[in-house]
Amino acid sequence: MTFTIDEWFVVTLARTIKDREAVFHGFGSPCAQVAMHVARHTHARDMLLVEGATYAVNPEPEFIPPTGNDLALQHRAVYQLRFEEFFDAAIRGDIDRMFLSGGQIDAWGNTNVTAVGPIERPKVKLGGGGGGCNLAATIKNLTLWTTRHGSGRTLVEQCDFVTDMGHRTKEGTRTELGFTGGGPEWLVTELGVFDFPQGRARLRQTYPDVTLDQVTDATGFSFEVAGDLKHVPFPSAAELAALRSVDPLGVRRQEFSSTELKRVFEHGSGASCAC
Amino acid sequence: MPFFMDTDKLVTLEEAAGRVRDGDVVALGGGLSARLPMALVRELVRQGRRDLHLVGSAHGIDVDLLVAAGAVSVCEESYVGFEQDLGLAPAYRRAAEGGDIRLAESCCVTMLTQLRAAEAGVPFLPVRGVKGSDIRRLHPEYAEITCPFTGEVLIAVPALSPDVALIHASLGDRRGNLHFDKPYVLDERFASASQLVIATVERMVSTEEVAEAGVTVPAHLVTAVAEAPFGAHPTSCYPEYAYDRNHLRDYVAAAATAEGASEYLAHYVTGAPTELAYRKLVGEENLERLTGWDKSTHAWKELFA
Numbered sequence: 234m235t236f237t238i239d240e241w242f243v244v245t246l247a248r249t250i251k252d253r254e255a256v257f258h259g260f261g262s263p264c265a266q267v268a269m270h271v272a273r274h275t276h277a278r279d280m281l282l283v284e285g286a287t288y289a290v291n292p293e294p295e296f297i298p299p300t301g302n303d304l305a306l307q308h309r310a311v312y313q314l315r316f317e318e319f320f321d322a323a324i325r326g327d328i329d330r331m332f333l334s335g336g337q338i339d340a341w342g343n344t345n346v347t348a349v350g351p352i353e354r355p356k357v358k359l360g361g362g363g364g365g366c367n368l369a370a371t372i373k374n375l376t377l378w379t380t381r382h383g384s385g386r387t388l389v390e391q392c393d394f395v396t397d398m399g400h401r402t403k404e405g406t407r408t409e410l411g412f413t414g415g416g417p418e419w420l421v422t423e424l425g426v427f428d429f430p431q432g433r434a435r436l437r438q439t440y441p442d443v444t445l446d447q448v449t450d451a452t453g454f455s456f457e458v459a460g461d462l463k464h465v466p467f468p469s470a471a472e473l474a475a476l477r478s479v480d481p482l483g484v485r486r487q488e489f490s491s492t493e494l495k496r497v498f499e500h501g502s503g504a505s506c507a508c
Numbered sequence: 509m510p511f512f513m514d515t516d517k518l519v520t521l522e523e524a525a526g527r528v529r530d531g532d533v534v535a536l537g538g539g540l541s542a543r544l545p546m547a548l549v550r551e552l553v554r555q556g557r558r559d560l561h562l563v564g565s566a567h568g569i570d571v572d573l574l575v576a577a578g579a580v581s582v583c584e585e586s587y588v589g590f591e592q593d594l595g596l597a598p599a600y601r602r603a604a605e606g607g608d609i610r611l612a613e614s615c616c617v618t619m620l621t622q623l624r625a626a627e628a629g630v631p632f633l634p635v636r637g638v639k640g641s642d643i644r645r646l647h648p649e650y651a652e653i654t655c656p657f658t659g660e661v662l663i664a665v666p667a668l669s670p671d672v673a674l675i676h677a678s679l680g681d682r683r684g685n686l687h688f689d690k691p692y693v694l695d696e697r698f699a700s701a702s703q704l705v706i707a708t709v710e711r712m713v714s715t716e717e718v719a720e721a722g723v724t725v726p727a728h729l730v731t732a733v734a735e736a737p738f739g740a741h742p743t744s745c746y747p748e749y750a751y752d753r754n755h756l757r758d759y760v761a762a763a764a765t766a767e768g769a770s771e772y773l774a775h776y777v778t779g780a781p782t783e784l785a786y787r788k789l790v791g792e793e794n795l796e797r798l799t800g801w802d803k804s805t806h807a808w809k810e811l812f813a
Contacts, residue, residue, distance in 0.1 A: 260540055260566055261591035286540055286566065287691050295805045298812045299593035299753065302540040302566075302691065304746040304801075305808065313690040316565075317697070320617050324636060347613055348604070352646070358604035358611070360589030360596060363566055367617035367637030398640035410639045411660055482813060487592045 236473055238496035239264070239485050241440065242380065242423055243476055244468035246332070247271040249376040249419045254329035255281040257319070257372070259363050260301030263484040264378065265332030267297055267476060274475035283328070288314035297480045299487070323368050326413050331372045333365060333417075334379055337392045340434045340454035342377055342399025342417030344369075345392035352394055365397035370412040375399075380488040382422035382451050388434075389453040400432030407432075423493055424448050426465060427456070438465045442496060467500055509626065509669055509703050511728040518682045521783060524706050524734040525551035528560075528672050535670035535702055536564040536571070538743065539693040540591065541751040544570040545674040547708050547739035550777045550786065553577040563670055565616045565694050569742065569759060572597040573777070575609060576769040584612040586619065590760055593753075598763040612646050620694065622668035626701040634662035673702035675725065676740045678748060679718050680709035684730030687721040689746055699725045708736035710748050736783055738795055749798040750811050755790065 246268035250256055254277065258265040262285070269282050273291070282291050285301035289310035298305045307313055314322075322328055335344030336359045346365070350356030369375060377399075381387040395402050400416045407416050420427040425439035425448055435457040439448060441464045468476075476485075486494060525548050528534060538544040549570045552560075561582040562571055571588045574580050576599035583604075588597045603609045618635055625633040634653055638644050644663070653664040675695050677686035686707055688695070699705050705725070712735045739745070742752035742759070762768040773779075780786040787795060801808045 260587070261589065261593075263592050286542075296809050296812075300541040300591055300751065302542040303744065303751070304689075307690075315696075316616075316691065316693055317620055320620055324617060347642070348611075352611065352642070354607050355605050358596070358601045360591075361566075361585065361587035361613050362615060362641075362643065363587050364616035366615040366641040366643045367635055369641075370637035370639070394642045396641060396643060402640045404640045407640075411636070411662075412640075413636070482809065484593075 234470060234473065235497050235499050236468060238423055238440070238493055239489050240473060240476055241465065241468055241498060242421065243268045243485050244271060244472045245421050245426060245465055246376060246378055247275070247472065249421065250277045250280060250330060252277040253279050255283065255327060256330045257283040257323070257328055258285050258332040259365065260286040261360065262301070262332055262334060263297065264380065264488050266301070267480045267485045270294070270479040271472055271475045274479070275472050283314065283319060284310070288316065288319045290314060294479065296482055297484050299482070299484050320364060324371050326371050326373065329373045330376060331368055332376050332378065333369065333397055334377065335396070336387065337389045338377060338379060338387060338420065339389055339392050339399070340456065341401045341432055342375070342420065342429055342434065343392050343395045343402055344377065344397045344399065345394045347394045347396045349393055362396035369397035369414070371414045374415050374418040377417050377420040378422065380423045380493070382424045383493070385451045388451065400429060423489065424451060435459055436462060438463050440465050509701065512684065512731050513728070516682050517684045517730060517732050518712065519732045519734050521547055521551050521708065521734045521736055524548065524708065524732050525555055527704055527706055527732060528552060528557060530557055531559045532671040533561045533563060535673040535698040536562060536567055537673065537675035537693065537695040537698060538740065539566045539691065540568055541756070542744045543676050543688065543740050544568065544743040545676040545708060545739070546570060546741060546743060547676070547736035547783050548674045548706065549573055550783070552579060553773065553777045554781065563619065563668065565619065568597065569756060572599045572763060575599045575603045576763060577773055580609055582610045582612055584614050586614050586616045590756065594757055594760045598760060599769050602766065613643060615643060618665050619668065620697060622665050623694065623697040623701040625667035626669040627697065630667065632664045632666050634664050636662055638663045668701065670698065670702040672704040672706055673698035675699060675705060675707045676745065677707055677709045677724065678745060679711055679713050679721055680707060680733050681713060681715045681718050682733070683715060684727035684733045685715060685718045685723045686725040686730065687718050688724050692724060696725060699729045704731040705729055706731060707733045708739040709733060710737055710739060710745055711735070738787055739783070741790065741795070747802070749795070750801040750808065752794070752798055753812055
């Protein structure tokens, strides 16, 4: 069975979710959105899935539309949280995981979705952070992701503007600032996967068509490499089937450049289980 | 904020938009591609409103159109854009990069907290986040406060009472009772925290009909209400219609340049003196197509393919 990088990437995101976690994604995040449904249909059947901008609880969409605020995303949800119900829960610390991305991400997992360049006269005004600058403080674990690592402009030494705090900024560490959430746990990119021991990004896995040099060249900060650096585990047949079923329009592909989408893979002999 | 006791608040769209003054702090209801108060937005542009200070959570074509028309001086939303689908908001981006608007980007949670302070009649409330984020640099008015009970240092944010909230609903009556579906986004909070609440509704119906559907915002919070069919177009107003992705895509493409944005405005907004004229430009057949989202999953998907 062949599969493409967008599929492998989404499955990798999905695997950062643990069963029985309450999980949320922001709007404008098709990959994270699809990943949550993949997780709920495979290894995390009893997660509590809070759907982006509709706040629907455990919906069963027949397709993922290209916007985060569409009725299609509430399909078969027994309940839709009110705006304040969701944010209160998140600020109290009852939400276990959130997916966050950024135009810039630094080694401490700080993210910038506000502006590239000086804020007074930005070079690029990005969309903005939604609820992130409060949510990132209190949600238990964050899964960060970007599909633009290869551009060399996304993983940077220092964010021009910190919209959502990771493990440490000029103002101090999470503990010093009194934040109750654990901060970034994973950073998944189209080149590999980082974790954050001591709060700083460390490379744990790469895709098999990517070399360590490629990752180093594309990354604006120095990073430790795990002693047991591995390849990202293959997606299973069940994960791919769930993904293709939940995202027939392929909205996940919007996050990738057309060049990236040409990356096709196949389960080799002896590859991970296809159960 | 005050209660509005009039028993008949039905006005024309022109009168409704006329309640907004130059320089007002204007709260925009709805979010992203859903239930944005577009008929009011278009009418504000037609009336040449200036110097508005916009507040809201996650917004798209409403803010972008007002910025393109030169109606905005301050943007205090948490997000303005078209998600991964259509990308950055072109006119907003251009104005921000050119220094033509003041960026006071906020956070949904902060704004919710500020509205709750206004609703409770207290001058501020605390939030636990924001520290460590540069969002704080955009808001010199935020302060630090030490909790008298725990000693914890939190960020105190001031009460926010917008001069006027613009809300689009599915159903309403002449008294101003409104019904609309979830997600309500910040609309309920805007309705009870704002000085004036101006609503448009898809259909004006009897009080009994609104009550049966369920009152989302009660009449005593609403200042004026106007009927505006397809008043959220090109965003959605379910269950009436889905969002018009083709129109939004064409808008984003047009607004990529200042000239293109002006042409869009000249064609669809100032060039269409009434909402009826706007609907004719958009095309009845096209609008009909958007109402057919519930015919089948296939039909719904086709709208977004």
